[in-house]
Amino acid sequence: MLNRAAPFLLSAGDRVLPLATHMPFFLQRFALQRSLNQVFAQAMQDGLFDILERRWMRLQVNDLNLSWCLSKDPHSNRLLIQERAPVEVTISGNWREFLLLASRQEDPDTLFFRRRLQIDGDTELGLAVKNMIDSLDSDDLPHWLWQTIETLGKQALPTSN
Secondary structure, X not given: OHHHHHHHHHHHHHHHHHHHHHOOHHHHHHHHHHHHHHHOHHHHHOOHHHHHEOOOEEEEEHHHOEEEEEEEEOOOOEXXXXXXXXXXXXXXXXXXXXXXXXXXOOOHHHHHHOOOEEEEEOHHHHXXXXXXXXXXXXXXXXXXXXXXXXXXXXXXXXXXX
């Protein structure tokens, strides 16, 4: 069922996701902080996000004109989202490239080497974040979420690399 709906969902994403630009930032922050801290609870507990402790990175989705600053609060062991912060590194790209990264349909090194995703600023921190993302275990995600991400990622693969 999801496989048949994937092309429609990707096409809908191209039309609907840009509307998030009009969502007030406090709603974006609420949704992202809550979701990310739930989804990555085990990874946070395992210390995978410790590289962001007291450090800020910007995640920038160019084609949606959206960006968020992320850090890890050492006291609450939770991810924090801010609109502006003293970022040390920015990882940017279009939303489909981030989907390919999250779904593991394309190797992260390939996405960065081909400049489909870019790291600007502290490249050492950026590479550490890239490696951290690559080391996240899909088994820690709810099954339905991983299945959705993986299916959409397969559909988003370019027809010729």
